[in-house]
Amino acid sequence: MQTDIKISVQTEDFSQAEEVALLEQSNHSDGAVVTFCGRVRNRNLGENIQGLFLEHYPGMTEKSLSKIIEQAKSKWQINRVTVIHRVGQLSVGEQIVFVGVTSPHRHDAFAANEFIMDFLKVNAPFWKKELSDNGEKWLDARSSDQDKAKQWQ
Amino acid sequence: MQTDIKISVQTEDFSQAEEVALLEQSNHSDGAVVTFCGRVRNRNLGENIQGLFLEHYPGMTEKSLSKIIEQAKSKWQINRVTVIHRVGQLSVGEQIVFVGVTSPHRHDAFAANEFIMDFLKVNAPFWKKELSDNGEKWLDARSSDQDKAKQWQ
Amino acid sequence: MIKVVFFAALREKLACSELSIESDNISTVEQVKQHLIMQQPDWQAHIHNNALLSAVNNEMVPANHPVKSGDEVAFFPPVTGG
Amino acid sequence: MIKVVFFAALREKLACSELSIESDNISTVEQVKQHLIMQQPDWQAHIHNNALLSAVNNEMVPANHPVKSGDEVAFFPPVTGG
Numbered sequence: 285m286q287t288d289i290k291i292s293v294q295t296e297d298f299s300q301a302e303e304v305a306l307l308e309q310s311n312h313s314d315g316a317v318v319t320f321c322g323r324v325r326n327r328n329l330g331e332n333i334q335g336l337f338l339e340h341y342p343g344m345t346e347k348s349l350s351k352i353i354e355q356a357k358s359k360w361q362i363n364r365v366t367v368i369h370r371v372g373q374l375s376v377g378e379q380i381v382f383v384g385v386t387s388p389h390r391h392d393a394f395a396a397n398e399f400i401m402d403f404l405k406v407n408a409p410f411w412k413k414e415l416s417d418n419g420e421k422w423l424d425a426r427s428s429d430q431d432k433a434k435q436w437q
Numbered sequence: 438m439q440t441d442i443k444i445s446v447q448t449e450d451f452s453q454a455e456e457v458a459l460l461e462q463s464n465h466s467d468g469a470v471v472t473f474c475g476r477v478r479n480r481n482l483g484e485n486i487q488g489l490f491l492e493h494y495p496g497m498t499e500k501s502l503s504k505i506i507e508q509a510k511s512k513w514q515i516n517r518v519t520v521i522h523r524v525g526q527l528s529v530g531e532q533i534v535f536v537g538v539t540s541p542h543r544h545d546a547f548a549a550n551e552f553i554m555d556f557l558k559v560n561a562p563f564w565k566k567e568l569s570d571n572g573e574k575w576l577d578a579r580s581s582d583q584d585k586a587k588q589w590q
Numbered sequence: 591m592i593k594v595v596f597f598a599a600l601r602e603k604l605a606c607s608e609l610s611i612e613s614d615n616i617s618t619v620e621q622v623k624q625h626l627i628m629q630q631p632d633w634q635a636h637i638h639n640n641a642l643l644s645a646v647n648n649e650m651v652p653a654n655h656p657v658k659s660g661d662e663v664a665f666f667p668p669v670t671g672g
Numbered sequence: 673m674i675k676v677v678f679f680a681a682l683r684e685k686l687a688c689s690e691l692s693i694e695s696d697n698i699s700t701v702e703q704v705k706q707h708l709i710m711q712q713p714d715w716q717a718h719i720h721n722n723a724l725l726s727a728v729n730n731e732m733v734p735a736n737h738p739v740k741s742g743d744e745v746a747f748f749p750p751v752t753g754g
Binding site: 299300301304308312313314315316317318319320321322323324325326327376377388390391393394397398401432 | 452453454457461465466467468469470471472473474475476477478479480529530541543544546547550551554585
């Protein structure tokens with residue numbers, strides 16, 4: 285059986301088109317493909333953003349993402365999953381994270397993709413430092429992200 | 438203000454990469470992009486599928502999709518929406534439908550995208566005729582699709 | 591005149607995609623159906639099918655929806671796109 | 673020996689990304705924290721922060737989680753990726 289899970293933590297940018305092509309390649313049983321892509325916004329909490337610096341915990345990051353994907357696989361019928369997360373310095377508009385999921389059933393693909401993003405937000409060891417007009421600042425975690433993850437239980 | 442809604446019913450194939458690029462172009466306020474792509478599966482209800490023929494009701498189709506998108510816009514904070522649906526003869530593995538949604542908030546992008554797909558499935562005038570090993574057959578609507586759409590109310 | 595259009599499996603069963611009927615004495619979708627069956631009795635089973643959907647001027651409507659001269663009335667099976 | 677690593681805002685506040693401590697008399701994450709504060713009293717406010725998260729060997733764990741020689745213990749603020 286081929287490996288259907290791809291996890292990558294990388295400084296380089298990625299191509300959504302290539303990732304979708306990999307998810308769909310020789311895959312004629314999954315009729316549904318759902319993707320999420322998160323990018324650096326130009327505004328956050330009222331401030332003008334110039335960019336982000338993303339730090340992570342090498343080693344733990346991959347294990348944590350792998351565990352989240354396994355949980356999703358145990359809840360829904362999904363076959364291929366790709367998670368890419370960038371680290372390092374990113375400018376406004378740049379891609380930060382990509383999650384792609386394939387399934388024979390569209391609801392499974394939607395639910396699993398959102399589940400993976402919700403748990404990535406609270407369990408995967410990434411930290412954002414924001415560079416705005418007011419200088420550098422580590423972002424605080426949002427209680428709304430904790431609430432979203434709890435809703436799956 | 439530029440038009441943020443794109444609806445296309447077409448026989449030609451489309452490029453998800455180009456559609457995502459259009460959704461993201463000069464769009465630095467929406468941090469979340471969710472896409473759905475549905476493709477022709479090789480199996481359905483136990484039969485080997487060779488392809489599909491898709492018929493639609495020209496004129497009504499666009500109005501119906503436009504109404505579904507407006508409903509989604511009234512429920513969630515979403516900015517750009519693209520819906521592409523192909524008609525005519527399609528082979529296994531070919532793309533049938535694409536829905537792309539951008540938002541400042543990931544949950545809004547996920548929910549609106551799934552809402553649009555769920556209502557497209559029950560309200561947009563498209564019909565599939567399946568070509569399988571057992572010949573040609575118009576597909577029956579599924580009660581599970583009606584149930585999914587009702588869950589949003 | 592009222593324009594009547596049929597789609598998909600229904601179009602094939604009736605062997606008809608489009609026709610026009612006089613609008614005299616027709617004021618609802620249900621009356622359009624009755625008129626069609628009067629003209630073509632062998633269409634009865636296909637037209638009097640509870641699953642059949644109706645649209646007037648491109649809007650999905652119930653059977654008691656008003657119809658007037660110049661309207662386009664469509665009948666079709668439950669949709670199966672996406 | 674126990675390897676201790678710090679990340680993000682905590683790493684910057686402590687001005688330290690990694691250190692090693694003797695594992696004698698240390699059997700839980702909470703005891704690692706106490707040991708660090710004993711060595712560096714000015715770390716107290718940063719280490720005794722209820723929001724702080726802990727991981728042992730790359731798994732997120734509560735403060736009473738066991739720790740033994742050879743383990744890697746990490747402390748970091750709530751995560752903010754995605």
